[in-house]
Amino acid sequence: MRRQRAIVRAFERAGALAVDSARSAEELGLRVDFAWQQLASLAVLRSPVSGLWFLDGANWRRLCRRRCALAAAVVASLFLVLLFAYSMSWR
Numbered sequence: 001m002r003r004q005r006a007i008v009r010a011f012e013r014a015g016a017l018a019v020d021s022a023r024s025a026e027e028l029g030l031r032v033d034f035a036w037q038q039l040a041s042l043a044v045l046r047s048p049v050s051g052l053w054f055l056d057g058a059n060w061r062r063l064c065r066r067r068c069a070l071a072a073a074v075v076a077s078l079f080l081v082l083l084f085a086y087s088m089s090w091r
Helices: 002-014 034-041 057-089
Strands: 045-049 052-055
Touching (some): 002 052, 034 045
């Protein structure tokens, strides 16, 4: 996720936020790696023309919200398990 955030920041710094401002990975000083491929498969990075990419900000924000919701659900689940275990220890 850290690598994905770095990729997104590079797109934001370059202003590659729409079809008409799409850039290549080389222009941004990035390499196409696993994190890049994940963002592309989630439609966070879009390619209107072969080799040129831009950041879809709405999809990036949606992905961040989904990840936060998942993290909150995991924390809540762990809390409930601990609460249940604690309550069972009193019996």
